[in-house]
Amino acid sequence: MPAGFTPRPSLGVPPGPGYPGLVAYHTTLDRATGAAAAAAGPYGAWSAERRRDLLHACADALEAARAGLVELAGAETHLTPERLDGEVTRTTGQLRLYGDHVAAGRHLSARRSAGAAPGGADVWTIDVPLGPVAVFAASNFPFAFGVPGGDTASALAAGCPVVVKGHPAQPRLSRRIAEILASAIADAGAPEGTFGFLDAESADGDPNKLSIELVQHPVIKAVGFTGSLGGGRALMDAAAARPEPIPVYAEMGSVNPVFVLPGAIAGEPGREQWAKTLAAAVTGSGGQLCTKPGVVFVPDTAEGGALGDLTEQLIAGTGPVPMLTAGMAAAHRRWSEKAAASVTSPATPPGEQEADSRSGRPFAVRISAKDFTGDYREEHFGPGTVIVHADPAEYPALAQALEGQLTATIIADDAADTDRSAARELLPSLVAKAGRVVWNGVPTGVAVVEAMQHGGPWPATSAPWSTSVGTEAVRRFLRPVALQGVPADLVG
């Protein structure tokens, strides 16, 4: 146990051999930020190859602890072992991918203008890390967007130390992952302070206070966050109010509209396929995905009615699903009851009292386009969705009336001219509103690849020109520097 480190008994984590002497493990804001500031220069000067090796070592250490982590995560999140196991794989793959990306130099802007400066000197760019990054772990992806998630991976890949705040709903998992990462990072020879971890509680027990203090700490140069609009906005406001404002890369709310065109559901097989696919996307992981289809527009035709019926039945037929926290389960219950009350005659009532206070009963509410107002347009976290029956000719106008989105989806018959023509008319509105447009799929399942854009106009994110998933995420934590006539052998 490092000197000065005092485990919090309130977290239920026993002190003792579980806490090795971790070089970069800190429990107070001042210690973590001070160490991060000291690490910024030396770690920022590391070669991309060394950073790749560090990220691979982090991935290896998580793999080695996989079984225990999945168990611990299951206990704190109520997500299934299969889902959590897959998420570990995604997370370790992400760490390795971002390391490989920088080692291959693919993060570099690498612009060169030969002889362009006054006097004929060359001008070219290098890219330098911004400095210490504050990362806020999200609860719904305890690995992929948690302590070892995309923000941590991309900041470390960029050469920035990170100070990660654990999520209050997962105190033991957050701390255990932090131990593993800190140990791997120390073993890789990184300077103390390259990785710092803060428990979700501040000294006086107010987690929001700690978050604001972290964002406003002078050594912090950028922020990564995934969570609610309210939380993201609070961090943005705190960052903007600093003597030195800093960027906040916040991924917040989205209803991820899906537009079903008539051709795709003209026949029963199409209706069945899409009803199953949509129901699974709404209820999977308890509907607690930022890309869950929260609004599905279906044609106001007999076929659209049949699709709505089937989708609603499949969703309602899914048994209660465990949710991340009792608070989220209660919020879902309130949403379902309010939604059920707002329609004259819901086909399926929101159901009996859930089996336990942390379960949510999947629920679809069905309305017509004229009733698509107010709360229905706001993100709802949980296994629920809004099925809107509308004239497909109105889809572009309905899309234009939406706020910014992470995703927007078209479901169509590839071979039907009418669907293709309707899609052509609808696409500009979707491109204008969303960071990703999906064709004949569902928006859940975000591929961690170079071309991924997980962003979108406000309020989906704070910075729609950036992505929080995919290798371009690294670029958020870099800035270019132009060198003018500098002898190349003197740099780097």
Next chain:
Amino acid sequence: MPAGFTPRPSLGVPPGPGYPGLVAYHTTLDRATGAAAAAAGPYGAWSAERRRDLLHACADALEAARAGLVELAGAETHLTPERLDGEVTRTTGQLRLYGDHVAAGRHLSARRSAGAAPGGADVWTIDVPLGPVAVFAASNFPFAFGVPGGDTASALAAGCPVVVKGHPAQPRLSRRIAEILASAIADAGAPEGTFGFLDAESADGDPNKLSIELVQHPVIKAVGFTGSLGGGRALMDAAAARPEPIPVYAEMGSVNPVFVLPGAIAGEPGREQWAKTLAAAVTGSGGQLCTKPGVVFVPDTAEGGALGDLTEQLIAGTGPVPMLTAGMAAAHRRWSEKAAASVTSPATPPGEQEADSRSGRPFAVRISAKDFTGDYREEHFGPGTVIVHADPAEYPALAQALEGQLTATIIADDAADTDRSAARELLPSLVAKAGRVVWNGVPTGVAVVEAMQHGGPWPATSAPWSTSVGTEAVRRFLRPVALQGVPADLVG
């Protein structure tokens, strides 16, 4: 004259034939922003080739009016005809370059991950304009950073309508340029509202109020600004306080430190060459450049003393130079007097009363490193600089103590091992502090090329990962959208 357009008699501009019926010319905030919002969709859908043609047409129209514009600019700015003529050339070249850049597709992120999505669909990116951009014309480059400057050119190249606020010190020039651009843009067939212009005065005569209203108008999606730290910060705060926060790309203050290494001035020819070069960079354009060397570190040796003597004499020997406004001249006088009073025995007093209230007398103050504190570290706009005599071994520490800078410069003997070794030690500190590092040159003269980075850490700019000069400036006004499996023939 367009309906509803009322020239402001207070600006001294006669109504009449000087105001043709300009489709996109607006005088009130509501009209300009409303038209820009309406133009965003159709103009954003223009092909890159059409945008190139529009930008070339703007350049051609400015060229055709060159002589009159230079004369008008001279009357309002007091800059020399030679300087202004060169600036027109730079500005028209910039408009054409940005047009060519987008027509060649060099602004596109163009990422593609084949078969990467669940189900094997391709994921690839397109880039879409953010929407209407508010541009604030700067006073010190009435063309290159003025109404037709880099922010306007890059936003139009990106496919964003612009609403430009003229600079209050150049009411006639701003309006004349706006007329020319509006006419050229209308002739190019662009939708009304693609270009809007606001006089610097708001209805009730408070230009700051108009600026804030413009930044906070809901249709505005991004802001381009070049000017003071105070002005930029006010716009940033206004943008951050919006219900939908938007990015402000503000280029603000910088002292542009120059570090002279001993080898470069070991001999008299070197000293003379660099004294002349530095004096010209300090006094050129009245020292009213954001890249003016505001602090020159010279060795605390006999040779450094000789360089300081010569540079100081050359600067002081330059006669009073006309400044942009009486306010700037007064501020320069106050700075010079304060600086002179702070040193025990200035070699050259700041001089007699200036010839007129809009002139500034070039002045160099010389201090030792221990006195390099407070005001000396802050940007001073005008023909003055601070020569700091320091031990070259202290240069890295002095650099680390500086705030963020647009530029930092090393002057060295390329062939001297001692200089190269000192530069190698100094460079990391300069890279950490500046957006551009110059070797054996002066930072004035910013090449408008692809590799240029005109940015830098706070307070030099609000967004050091962006540039306001060079073709990458276009990217500030775009965001990527990922398309997942979308049939390519249905897009764009």
